[in-house]
Amino acid sequence: xxxxxxxxxxxxxxxxxxxxxxxxxxxxxxxxxxxxxxxxxxxxxxxxxxxxxxxxxxxxxxxxxxxxxxxxxxxxxxxxxxxxxxxxxxxxxxxxxxxxxxxxxxxxxxxxxxxxxxxxxxxxxxxxxxxxxxxxxxxxxxxxxxxxxxxxxxxxxxxxxxxxxxxxxxxxxxxxxxxxxxxxxxxxxxxxxxxxxxxxxxxxxxxxxxxxxxxxxxxxxxxxxxxxxxxxxxxxxxxxxxxxxxxxxxxxxxxxxxxxxxxxxxxxxxxxxxxxxxxxxxxxxxxxxxxxxxxxxxxxxxxxxxxxxxxxxxxxxxxxxxxxxxxxxxxx
Amino acid sequence: xxxxxxxxxxxxxxxxxxxxxxxxxxxxxxxxxxxxxxxxxxxxxxxxxxxxxxxxxxxxxxxxxxxxxxxxxxxxxxxxxxxxxxxxxxxxxxxxxxxxxxxxxxxxxxxxxxxxxxxxxxxxxxxxxxxxxxxxxxxxxxxxxxxxxxxxxxxxxxxxxxxxxxxxxxxxxxxxxxxxxxxxxxxxxxxxxxxxxxxxxxxxxxxxxxxxxxxxxxxxxxxxxxxxxxxxxxxxxxxxxxxxxxxxxxxxxxxxxxxxxxxxxxxxxxxxxxxxxxxxxxxxxxxxxxxxxxxxxxxxxxxxxxxxxxxxxxxxxxxxxxxxxxxxxxxxxxxxxxxxxxxxxxxxxxxxxxxxxxxx
Numbered sequence: 266x267x268x269x270x271x272x273x274x275x276x277x278x279x280x281x282x283x284x285x286x287x288x289x290x291x292x293x294x295x296x297x298x299x300x301x302x303x304x305x306x307x308x309x310x311x312x313x314x315x316x317x318x319x320x321x322x323x324x325x326x327x328x329x330x331x332x333x334x335x336x337x338x339x340x341x342x343x344x345x346x347x348x349x350x351x352x353x354x355x356x357x358x359x360x361x362x363x364x365x366x367x368x369x370x371x372x373x374x375x376x377x378x379x380x381x382x383x384x385x386x387x388x389x390x391x392x393x394x395x396x397x398x399x400x401x402x403x404x405x406x407x408x409x410x411x412x413x414x415x416x417x418x419x420x421x422x423x424x425x426x427x428x429x430x431x432x433x434x435x436x437x438x439x440x441x442x443x444x445x446x447x448x449x450x451x452x453x454x455x456x457x458x459x460x461x462x463x464x465x466x467x468x469x470x471x472x473x474x475x476x477x478x479x480x481x482x483x484x485x486x487x488x489x490x491x492x493x494x495x496x497x498x499x500x501x502x503x504x505x506x507x508x509x510x511x512x513x514x515x516x517x518x519x520x521x522x523x524x525x526x527x528x529x530x531x532x533x534x535x536x537x538x539x540x541x542x543x544x545x546x547x548x549x550x551x552x553x554x555x556x557x558x559x560x561x562x563x564x565x566x567x568x569x570x571x572x573x574x575x576x577x578x579x580x581x582x583x584x585x586x587x588x589x590x591x592x593x594x595x596x597x
Numbered sequence: 598x599x600x601x602x603x604x605x606x607x608x609x610x611x612x613x614x615x616x617x618x619x620x621x622x623x624x625x626x627x628x629x630x631x632x633x634x635x636x637x638x639x640x641x642x643x644x645x646x647x648x649x650x651x652x653x654x655x656x657x658x659x660x661x662x663x664x665x666x667x668x669x670x671x672x673x674x675x676x677x678x679x680x681x682x683x684x685x686x687x688x689x690x691x692x693x694x695x696x697x698x699x700x701x702x703x704x705x706x707x708x709x710x711x712x713x714x715x716x717x718x719x720x721x722x723x724x725x726x727x728x729x730x731x732x733x734x735x736x737x738x739x740x741x742x743x744x745x746x747x748x749x750x751x752x753x754x755x756x757x758x759x760x761x762x763x764x765x766x767x768x769x770x771x772x773x774x775x776x777x778x779x780x781x782x783x784x785x786x787x788x789x790x791x792x793x794x795x796x797x798x799x800x801x802x803x804x805x806x807x808x809x810x811x812x813x814x815x816x817x818x819x820x821x822x823x824x825x826x827x828x829x830x831x832x833x834x835x836x837x838x839x840x841x842x843x844x845x846x847x848x849x850x851x852x853x854x855x856x857x858x859x860x861x862x863x864x865x866x867x868x869x870x871x872x873x874x875x876x877x878x879x880x881x882x883x884x885x886x887x888x889x890x891x892x893x894x895x896x897x898x899x900x901x902x903x904x905x906x907x908x909x910x911x912x913x914x915x916x917x918x919x920x921x922x923x924x925x926x927x928x929x930x931x932x933x934x935x936x937x938x939x940x941x942x943x944x945x946x947x948x949x950x951x952x953x954x955x956x957x
Contacts, residue, residue, distance in 0.1 A: 279749070282746075283749070283750050286750050287750065287754060291762075294763070294766075295762070295766060420895070420898060420899065420902075421891075421895060423898060424842065424891065424894040424895035424897075424898045425891055425894070425895075426846050426849055426850060426853075426866075426890060426891075426894070428850070428853050428866075428869060429869070429887045429890060429891060432869065432872065432873055432883065432887065433887070435873065436873065436876050436883070440876065440877070532757075538757065538758070538761065538850075538854065539850055539853065539854070542853075542854060543873075553758065553761060553762075554761065554854050554855075554856070556765075557761050557762060557764070557765040557856055558765075558855065558856070560765055560766070562765075562766070565762045565765060566762075568758070568762075569758050569759065569762050572758050573754060573758070576754065580752075
């Protein structure tokens with residue numbers, strides 16, 4: 266157990282270092298760009314007065330490490346902003362303030378996160394059921410026609426960009442067949458039923474793409490397990506094919522499926538940019554695309570950091586879960 | 598060549614024998630896979646169309662940027678006049694809504710952007726990945742530690758998001774397709790390549806022929822170039838073949854979001870941005886770029902899988918889509934056992950677990 270605890274601790278330390286380096290890289294890349302930093306930060310629509318204010322706020326005369334230190338201080342202890350006429354306080358996880366709208370970045374992210382989580386959590390259920398199911402089925406029916414058809418379908422799923430699937434789904438279901446109205450996001454707290462209906466197509470398009478990956482992974486690792494000696498022993502003892510598949514081969518695939526799921530979940534929280542943009546879901550991804558287009562730098566930096574946090578966290582969780590499912594990893 | 602000898606050689610499970618040393622052997626193994634052959638033909642056609650884009654459009658008598666206001670119905674919001682989106686002898690695939698630009702010309706020029714950006718990005722990823730991987734694998738403990746840490750950090754970064762954000766701050770004066778290729782390759786792909794190359798280098802460096810070159814006084818760089826790189830060729834080519842379709846998707850995604858390739862340069866992803874508004878009046882405006890994208894990525898993926906199977910005999914027995922597996926399994930049986938452990942160490946990661954991002 267000592268070895269395992271050590272492994273987890275080392276992994277957490279690694280994640281913290283990665284996050285720190287990530288924040289430095291992001292800070293340097295965005296705030297040390299050539300040209301007038303204050304102008305770029307404030308965005309193309311700022312007046313000269315605003316640009317001057319921003320320049321003061323960013324303390325551009327200070328050396329870089331001092332500025333980064335202030336940024337970290339804001340993140341952990343909060344910060345005060347002078348907006349010219351009054352002083353505004355930005356509480357602890359302070360990521361700054363949008364110069365376009367004047368809102369605090371933390372607030373913006375907190376209002377957008379539930380939407381992204383609704384999308385990804387729902388899609389996750391579908392991609393797990395569909396992906397692992399397809400994978401098990403094609404490992405079970407290996408060599409038959411049905412397996413070839415499934416393999417071809419999953420390959421097509423891997424090759425299709427999510428916005429193509431989403432567009433086609435939306436046009437067929439909402440446009441041609443008129444089974445559903447065009448998605449219009451409704452908050453879960455307002456109307457759970459409408460919420461589910463409005464998310465059905467986004468869930469499906471995101472899940473179909475990811476399911477293909479899960480199907481391929483499940484199938485590959487099940488086939489690897491099926492080729493091992495202990496499976497041959499089970500068969501020799503007369504264990505039926507179904508039991509071999511369901512009880513033993515699937516167990517061999519569990520570790521990698523759990524790990525892939527954690528990674529996919531983490532990257533999907535921020536990575537569902539395309540799905541959110543296509544279906545007009547007011548989540549993190551859509552907000553980021555908007556911020557990028559109007560060059561709202563504090564929002565962009567804040568969002569990239571938050572999304573990076575989820576990705577790094579998910580990768581660490583994936584490694585730990587993998588180690589729980591397969592202790593051999595700890596020894597390596 | 599006797600059957601058994603040929604089998605041992607084709608199997609190539611012994612990593613001390615550079616697996617890609619014979620191009621004809623690779624071709625022979627690729628040829629047994631029907632799906633990969635079809636995909637290769639499709640890819641060849643696409644590349645040809647992209648290269649000959651000016652020729653093809655000259656043949657049609659159009660270009661991708663000229664507006665044709667007479668061919669669209671401004672009273673109905675700019676819908677192309679005529680059936681099938683205004684397809685005619687002059688405009689083979691019709692014209693774009695609102696602008697009246699020629700669809701065929703924009704599609705073939707879009708192929709140039711799509712393939713050019715993805716190939717360029719793949720090249721940068723491979724060069725960077727191999728350099729980092731070999732340096733980490735051959736360097737001393739500290740070099741290895743630092744380079745591996747950097748690689749790990751890049752692997753766990755939100756790449757699509759970084760690309761999106763980076764594209765925001767670079768001024769528009771920079772040539773956009775080059776920029777997109779550069780950013781895609783810097784934020785993704787190279788890190789996983791580097792990790793794989795490092796593992797492979799560590800496996801190769803202690804083999805006799807590499808030690809021999811070091812003992813005979815060759816410098817590290819000469820050993821790397823002359824002795825290691827040939828042994829790395831097979832896994833690196835396999836990896837590159839998997840990266841290409843990912844890069845195509847990444848470019849299309851960024852352009853779809855409006856931060857990638859900017860108009861008037863045509864790009865398939867960019868064409869799809871406003872396609873949902875027009876699908877009823879001009880369905881071809883949605884279907885053509887979507888189809889082009891799908892066919893290209895699908896063909897590249899199948900070809901990539903085929904290349905992997907052709908270079909990695911262990912995969913041949915597991916993957917069963919038209920792999921000519923009877924011949925393969927015979928070869929594998931003959932080459933079995935003694936080198937299984939070495940083969941496992943050298944095995945290229947499965948396509949399914951290659952980290953991919955940006956398609957969500």
